[in-house]
Amino acid sequence: MRYSLLTTQSRKPLWIGPLFAVLAAVGFSAKAIFIKAAYATARIDSITLIALRMLFSLPFFLGMAWWGSRGQPPISLRDWALLSWFGFLGYYFSSLLDFLGLQYISASLERLILFTYPAVVLVLSAAMYGRSIHGREVLALVLSFAGIAVVFVQDLKITESPRNLWIGIGLIFGTSLMYALYLVGNTGLIRRLGSTRFTGMAASISSIFVLGHYLVAHSPADLRVPASLSMIVVGLSLVSTAIPIWMTSEALRLIGPNRVSIISSIGPILTIWMGALFLGETVNAVTYLGAILVLGGVALVTSASRHG
Numbered sequence: 001m002r003y004s005l006l007t008t009q010s011r012k013p014l015w016i017g018p019l020f021a022v023l024a025a026v027g028f029s030a031k032a033i034f035i036k037a038a039y040a041t042a043r044i045d046s047i048t049l050i051a052l053r054m055l056f057s058l059p060f061f062l063g064m065a066w067w068g069s070r071g072q073p074p075i076s077l078r079d080w081a082l083l084s085w086f087g088f089l090g091y092y093f094s095s096l097l098d099f100l101g102l103q104y105i106s107a108s109l110e111r112l113i114l115f116t117y118p119a120v121v122l123v124l125s126a127a128m129y130g131r132s133i134h135g136r137e138v139l140a141l142v143l144s145f146a147g148i149a150v151v152f153v154q155d156l157k158i159t160e161s162p163r164n165l166w167i168g169i170g171l172i173f174g175t176s177l178m179y180a181l182y183l184v185g186n187t188g189l190i191r192r193l194g195s196t197r198f199t200g201m202a203a204s205i206s207s208i209f210v211l212g213h214y215l216v217a218h219s220p221a222d223l224r225v226p227a228s229l230s231m232i233v234v235g236l237s238l239v240s241t242a243i244p245i246w247m248t249s250e251a252l253r254l255i256g257p258n259r260v261s262i263i264s265s266i267g268p269i270l271t272i273w274m275g276a277l278f279l280g281e282t283v284n285a286v287t288y289l290g291a292i293l294v295l296g297g298v299a300l301v302t303s304a305s306r307h308g
Helices: 016-029 031-041 046-069 077-101 107-114 117-129 135-158 162-185 187-193 195-217 227-255 257-264 267-279 285-307
Strands: none
Touching: 016 031, 016 227, 016 257, 016 267, 031 046, 031 107, 031 227, 031 267, 046 077, 046 195, 046 227, 077 107, 077 162, 077 187, 077 195, 107 135, 107 162, 107 267, 107 285, 117 135, 117 162, 117 285, 135 162, 135 285, 162 187, 187 195, 195 227, 227 257, 267 285
16 A cells, blocks of 8 residues: 555645645734834835735735635625624724834734734623633633733833833734634624635725725825835735735645644744844843743633633
8 A cells, every 4th residue: 555645635745734834824923024124114104004015915815705706605785794894803903003003012022912812802702702711711811911911021121112112012902802803703704605705805895994094094106115115015915914814724724723723823932033033122031931921821722712
């Protein structure tokens, strides 16, 4: 008998799914690096940067929507309304808060705060649907927010503007909250439409919100930016948006959500490392301690959700 490294279902090598999950984690982790680099390269505000990101990514989102819609029934008016809401919440408003927050805090602290979203989902599920929170999950909450507190206290000691640090943390925590609301509410719609169709349509609708906001605040001519900034925007749009979204979708199909979530846990560590390498951010034992606490909390939440 000849042994094969191919799965019986997809006939793709067994390592393709994990590889896609790792590369997606690298791409998403680099998002904050690209944003901070853009702010350092040119005078650009958050909504202009988001508009450029969405313009470059929109063809990909439309392609996902078209691919996921093949052979599927039309979308009801109610689902269009839900798509518009989740497009506003998950890809427009949360992104706006994230881009604004990165004007005030480091990329590594931003990633740690964002990675508390599983804990925030836990609290929201309890508040909105009456789900009980157990002792293991309380410990997860404590670990996650202790990790942020450790890094925050360190940054508070070295920052020149404590007020800006507080503003940045508030904005990024708002991002985590909006993303958690997005996740808590969209499950039924994803089941009806499919993940590819849902993601492509919600992201395309969010592009309309972003570009509408941009046109209210700016002239279209302001989208002309220096070549150095254009290269950063292309990286943000492709490396940290379009490509990792597709790779995550493929990884979910090939190896399932549990394995993808475990692999994606390397995200905060990757961002901390890239922040030190490319932005010169301060990284020491306290930073890594904060990351370990947050990841420990995430692991507990994830493990608890699988068993209950």
